[in-house]
Amino acid sequence: MKFRRSERLVDMTYYLMNHPRELVSLTHFSGLYQAAKSSISEDLVIIKETFENRGIGTLQTVSGAAGGVKYIPKIKQEEAEEFIHHLCELIADPERLLPGGYLYMTDLLGDSQILNEVGKLLASAVSDLNIDVVMTVATKGIPIAQTVAHQLNVPFITVRRDNKVTEGSTVSINYVSGSSKRIQMMSLSKRSLKEGSRVLIVDDFMKAGGTINGMVDLLKEFNATVAGIGVLVESEYQEERLVNEYISLAKLANVDMKEKKITVTKGNYFSGQVDFL
Amino acid sequence: MKFRRSERLVDMTYYLMNHPRELVSLTHFSGLYQAAKSSISEDLVIIKETFENRGIGTLQTVSGAAGGVKYIPKIKQEEAEEFIHHLCELIADPERLLPGGYLYMTDLLGDSQILNEVGKLLASAVSDLNIDVVMTVATKGIPIAQTVAHQLNVPFITVRRDNKVTEGSTVSINYVSGSSKRIQMMSLSKRSLKEGSRVLIVDDFMKAGGTINGMVDLLKEFNATVAGIGVLVESEYQEERLVNEYISLAKLANVDMKEKKITVTKGNYFSGQVDFL
Numbered sequence: 001m002k003f004r005r006s007e008r009l010v011d012m013t014y015y016l017m018n019h020p021r022e023l024v025s026l027t028h029f030s031g032l033y034q035a036a037k038s039s040i041s042e043d044l045v046i047i048k049e050t051f052e053n054r055g056i057g058t059l060q061t062v063s064g065a066a067g068g069v070k071y072i073p074k075i076k077q078e079e080a081e082e083f084i085h086h087l088c089e090l091i092a093d094p095e096r097l098l099p100g101g102y103l104y105m106t107d108l109l110g111d112s113q114i115l116n117e118v119g120k121l122l123a124s125a126v127s128d129l130n131i132d133v134v135m136t137v138a139t140k141g142i143p144i145a146q147t148v149a150h151q152l153n154v155p156f157i158t159v160r161r162d163n164k165v166t167e168g169s170t171v172s173i174n175y176v177s178g179s180s181k182r183i184q185m186m187s188l189s190k191r192s193l194k195e196g197s198r199v200l201i202v203d204d205f206m207k208a209g210g211t212i213n214g215m216v217d218l219l220k221e222f223n224a225t226v227a228g229i230g231v232l233v234e235s236e237y238q239e240e241r242l243v244n245e246y247i248s249l250a251k252l253a254n255v256d257m258k259e260k261k262i263t264v265t266k267g268n269y270f271s272g273q274v275d276f277l
Numbered sequence: 278m279k280f281r282r283s284e285r286l287v288d289m290t291y292y293l294m295n296h297p298r299e300l301v302s303l304t305h306f307s308g309l310y311q312a313a314k315s316s317i318s319e320d321l322v323i324i325k326e327t328f329e330n331r332g333i334g335t336l337q338t339v340s341g342a343a344g345g346v347k348y349i350p351k352i353k354q355e356e357a358e359e360f361i362h363h364l365c366e367l368i369a370d371p372e373r374l375l376p377g378g379y380l381y382m383t384d385l386l387g388d389s390q391i392l393n394e395v396g397k398l399l400a401s402a403v404s405d406l407n408i409d410v411v412m413t414v415a416t417k418g419i420p421i422a423q424t425v426a427h428q429l430n431v432p433f434i435t436v437r438r439d440n441k442v443t444e445g446s447t448v449s450i451n452y453v454s455g456s457s458k459r460i461q462m463m464s465l466s467k468r469s470l471k472e473g474s475r476v477l478i479v480d481d482f483m484k485a486g487g488t489i490n491g492m493v494d495l496l497k498e499f500n501a502t503v504a505g506i507g508v509l510v511e512s513e514y515q516e517e518r519l520v521n522e523y524i525s526l527a528k529l530a531n532v533d534m535k536e537k538k539i540t541v542t543k544g545n546y547f548s549g550q551v552d553f554l
């Protein structure tokens with residue numbers, strides 16, 4: 001079956017979007033569409049230019065016999081700013097206030113469109129860090145990890161606070177929750193992470209950083225490298241944080257229970273240091 | 278800025294893929310690309326034909342003043358069969374055997390490409406059921422719920438086995454785990470689900486169906502409707518199941534610990550009844 005250029009452009013865009021960061025050979029496309037490699041190359045130039053003009057990302061060309069093309073998703077500065085602004089407004093809704101000054105955020109962590117944007121933003125920020133795997137802690141971190149991993153086209157793994165038989169052998173550590181100073185346990189399935197992996201740690205919320213610091217410690221047991229840290233929301237914290245290099249999309253500056261006012265500002269996404277030193 | 282047809286096709290494909298099942302007006306596209314609505318209509322015909330030829334899905338046209346176009350993702354029969362075959366092979370790997378006859382499946386539930394396909398398959402099966410929300414139970418069901426919800430472009434909600442302050446008020450029920458006959462608790466945040474919602478229940482694994490039956494009961498407390506049930510893997514079960522209408526992608530037929538042999542067959546995806554009566 002022969003394909004016209006217009007059809008090839010639609011189908012190639014679909015394919016590339018479903019396989020971000022994966023090297024696709026020109027042979028793959030030319031076989032699929034029964035088209036000359038030179039035509040495929042021209043198609044790819046159009047896609048690359050459109051992606052770049054529209055701020056969707058770019059196509060990287062890898063030359064040589066094992067060469068091909070890779071779609072690297074990116075997000076436009078404006079789109080990122082607009083989304084973060086929107087997110088801050090959503091979080092500042094006083095309806096979210098719960099007893100004890102906690103915030104209800106479960107709806108945001110189950111909203112496909114929001115998760116999609118969160119994934120694009122965080123993946124975009126760590127685009128050059130050669131992440132092998134995304135790691136988080138159950139339960140609320142999972143949607144964040146999954147969406148970032150989807151954008152990076154890498155696996156994600158989940159640290160648990162309990163021990164389940166279905167995880168097989170696990171490595172467990174004790175850690176001190178930063179703000180409540182309680183000792184807690186976290187464990188990770190032994191076979192879920194290879195030695196030497198470059199890991200991006202993500203979570204939904206960070207205050208003192210105790211949980212994230214626990215994950216950093218846990219990674220040492222696996223001889224894995226913390227390549228970066230990203231959180232959806234960080235909370236203002238007066239004392240010294242256990243974690244210093246991270247990026248956040250939003251920052252919870254203040255919760256006034258009496259006045260029912262939540263103050264949220266943008267996180268350090270545009271200024272923070274994502275790579276962990 | 279003017280766009281050529283080739284650029285519009287790439288960008289529209291990108292946009293539609295990011296907004297499945299969402300009504301997009303022709304005005305949106307014609308404004309965005311400074312193009313006549315008639316040109317946009319022609320573009321959409323090309324995209325629709327390509328999507329249908331390639332088994333990617335279809336575009337539904339809604340006419341009238343509030344009209345526009347909706348991308349409905351679908352999966353080709355062959356692609357679905359191929360994926361299910363691949364999934365069965367992966368699950369049958371004897372390395373997955375854990376003490377007690379349990380299987381290690383954590384890697385599959387953290388694999389972006391596999392989750393993507395699982396989402397497409399399950400979403401495709403419930404495409405006509407007008408699902409408002411996808412529901413699952415923590416922890417391992419979450420990745421399934423998230424990927425299906427992403428494909429359906431609806432929210433997902435997570436039932437928990439504990440009570441967390443960050444969930445606000447919850448509704449809890451006791452349920453009997455079908456195979457172990459133990460009484461357990463599950464709870465769902467009150468504000469996470471509107472009355473009258475049409476809910477798709479998903480989970481990673483089903484044996485007797487106790488957990489899923491618990492979710493069905495929990496939905497009654499919310500005056501919500503079970504619109505369908507889908508699981509990744511069902512296990513052979515001799516006694517009567519608590520749940521009869523569901524679809525599964527794979528079926529665990531037998532686990533022979535002594536011979537280290539796992540027998541997996543395809544689930545009832547192509548023959549099962551997804552809508553709950």
